[in-house]
Amino acid sequence: MNDTTTKWMINRLAELRSEYTAGNARLAELGRQRDELWFAILRVEGAIRVLEEQVAQLPSFAEPTEQDVGVG
Numbered sequence: 001m002n003d004t005t006t007k008w009m010i011n012r013l014a015e016l017r018s019e020y021t022a023g024n025a026r027l028a029e030l031g032r033q034r035d036e037l038w039f040a041i042l043r044v045e046g047a048i049r050v051l052e053e054q055v056a057q058l059p060s061f062a063e064p065t066e067q068d069v070g071v072g
Helices: 004-058
Strands: none
Touching: none
């Protein structure tokens, strides 16, 4: 190989290593963000369930009976 090809390969290798490192760092950041979002979704889901249970116990939100809907 000539000097030009060798220098090009060394430079390209350095570029690829840099891109690889940056890609891994970005992937780790996205993983962290995914985890944070997942936990936020779980908290919201829990709050929804609690409120749904509370609302279901309110008289105005009870399931209509046959008498309420005029059956019979």
